[in-house]
Amino acid sequence: MPEPTPVSMSATLAADEALARRRRAGERVLSMASGEIGLPVLPALRDRLAAAAGENAYGAVAGSPALRSAVAGYWERRGLAVDPGLVVAGPGSKSLLFALLLAIGGDVIVPVPSWVSYAAQARLAGARSVPVPILPGQGGVPDPDRLREAVTDARTAGQHPRAVVVTVPDNPTGTIASATTVRRLAQAARELDLVIVSDEIYRDLVHDGSEPAVSPALHAPERTVVTTGLTKNLALGGWRTGVARLPDSELGRALHTRLTAVASQIWSSPPAPVQTAAAYAFGEPPEVTERVAASRRLHRAVVRAVAARFTAVGAELAPTAATCYLYPDFEPLREHLAEAHGVHGGDGLAALLSERYGVGVLAATAFGEPGRPLRIRAATSRFYGETAEQQTAALETAGSADPLSLPWIRESVDRVGEVLADLAGSPVPALAPHA
């Protein structure tokens, strides 16, 4: 009998669970390992979910008409108009991404670095993942020239790459691929006859509205599937809700048929009460857009303050343009880390941060980086407070003042500064709170 496909626990979720155990045991820990957004549910959404609790039928596999038409409106407002009949909702965009890989078939090109689950899902789907590096500062999108080479080589070797996954804006780097890179990627995908799966779950968390993320669906509409959800913009990860926008083309309609068939065999339909609340959220009434704007301001202020602590000790860092992620490179400190701490790579660095300082981060290897890069990914989305009251205060403060004026946020940011200074053997940086 064949052995089951090897699969490991998602690095982010595993790190989170380990830190939660240590916290329960009374240890002082600072969780920067996962992108869980530590903010409360918007009351209007909580009320709608509660009112929908009686909705107990499965409903349509692709999601309710109300949700699909609200989602179509959401995409239309972002220049990506779509027929609601080509929208598919599911229990989280992660499930949809996996179902898409099953529906598309073939091997999958993934950027390096990229989110922990793409390569793992490809393996689970019985496919190969073909890693293609990004261009510097162009996180989430494989270098289009290297993509051409990799696909040609893979096909020559008898492999069957059929899809390329991109993340705009990106996790883990917190950067946004430029319009030019996205256009070149779309052109290469068309020449190579690849489906583009564009994971845009961070789209609403771009810090500067004048530089929005560009979707490859604008350049290769016939072959781009876009996914998003409410996990990041509205902190609703535990509600498990995600959506996919399929291309309006023969390919898109065939994929829709296969995707809904896969969905029908795995999860049947998205959870009905959540769909009702999600339809309201995707309709974007003012209270929803205001909440998303406040959380964007909060992420921006805190991630920038933490970034300054990393660069102050000599780590290199592409400026975070979206999300709550930092992807610092400690290469300039390689000698010191080896001599002072016996650390030679990102895994050792992450282990040291966790064991000695109680700071949870992920090593770059979790994102598919080869070798022993001294890179880690740190998320700042848990700095907003332990209680709903503190988190609400953080959101409110971000509207008019510096959220670092709140003592619990300041304490976490200062702790990062102290830990990094100790690690680097340098004095604690005297930075302005918001620097």
Ligand SMILES: Cc1ncc(COP(=O)(O)O)c(C=O)c1O
């Ligand atoms: C790039 C990316 N895609 C998808 C997801 C998962 O989203 P969902 O909660 O919709 O399954 C995450 C969560 O961390 C993510 O970072």
